[in-house]
Amino acid sequence: MDVRTLCLGALMGGEATGYEIRKMFEDGTFSHFQIASLGSIYPALTKLTQDGLVTFVEHEQENRPDKKIYQLTSEGRRSFLRTLLQTRPGEDRYRSDILFMLTFAEEMPLELTEALIDEFAARHQMMSQQIDPDKDDGTDAQGSRWHDEDGNPKPGCCFVAGLGQAMCDATLKFIRENKQGLLDQLKNYKANKS
């Protein structure tokens, strides 16, 4: 799934600037299962504009670059929906340096192992909080992206958010239950070696 498609999807929830789209992938709605950086989003939006899939209105701002508020065109919407129906989803890929490093826990000092686990836990804790579908991104006047025009929560979003949270919670739970055990095993393991 390329950045262009991701941007179209982001705009399905309503208008947004490039900067705001990045936030959806950094902090927001999509943060736990997709990523996209500004350096790829801006060119993507330019391309989409050329192709007639999005339009933007320029809002002048003092002391800042003009804000470009993007919106799907009806063709953009149709195009995205077509993609949705036709695309065979790519494989899920989860990459974690921390888990890779932890595979070699025997080879590092105990403190490092513990630090890595703690960091892993901290990241998941943060993710879990960011996902929370009830928080609803707060003050947004026109209603958040989790809800449609009538204020009904979107089932798809809730399901995906719930799933993300379940994964985070499971991770956290596992760490709570197994961290000390691992540390103890490592102590024994190292004692046996010497």
Added chain:
Amino acid sequence: MDVRTLCLGALMGGEATGYEIRKMFEDGTFSHFQIASLGSIYPALTKLTQDGLVTFVEHEQENRPDKKIYQLTSEGRRSFLRTLLQTRPGEDRYRSDILFMLTFAEEMPLELTEALIDEFAARHQMMSQQIDPDKDDGTDAQGSRWHDEDGNPKPGCCFVAGLGQAMCDATLKFIRENKQGLLDQLKNYKANKS
């Protein structure tokens, strides 16, 4: 974490061919949290050989390209350990086209939604089975990578495997408990719209 480091890590468990290393990332030990394709592994091994971090012995085979069995040099081992101690682990990144698509469940036919969920579940089921630390890759004469020379299981590996499995199981559980609910909600949602 680049492919070179990944290859060094893979060889920490003992000697292997490029083809076997790919398998560790495709099916095996590392499959649930790192990926690497042959097109990047072979060049990486060549580079590592040039740098003196790995060596290989060529085993002739009939009707096949010679098999190159790679092995860490002592410098390769030291270098990997240094990397392990010095590297700030990169962010975990989980990318899932399916979850992205499911965010827009309202916009697609119910059957597609269900198919996507089922596929998601099937993939995680498979992952869960692949991880299983007890299976121990079976017939391997010199013992699998989950165990050290004395046959003791490596705590780091077990921990990471367990964590992977906990995540898979949580995913599967969530789907079991919420799939039908989502489908029902979508039915209502669509009925209300029309």
Added chain:
DNA sequence: GACTGCATGTAACCGGTTACATGATTCG
């Protein structure tokens, strides 16, 4: 005073994927 947030944009670079080339064997 330094850093973060808002806000856009460009371009070099780089790493990895994909596809191709080769070829016997085994399984369904």
Added chain:
DNA sequence: CGAATCATGTAACCGGTTACATGCAGTC
């Protein structure tokens, strides 16, 4: 008879990251 498995290797290509450029406002 086609597909998958074993087994290595090269190279074009492409997508995205990183870094740079610009600049003000607010906070620590």
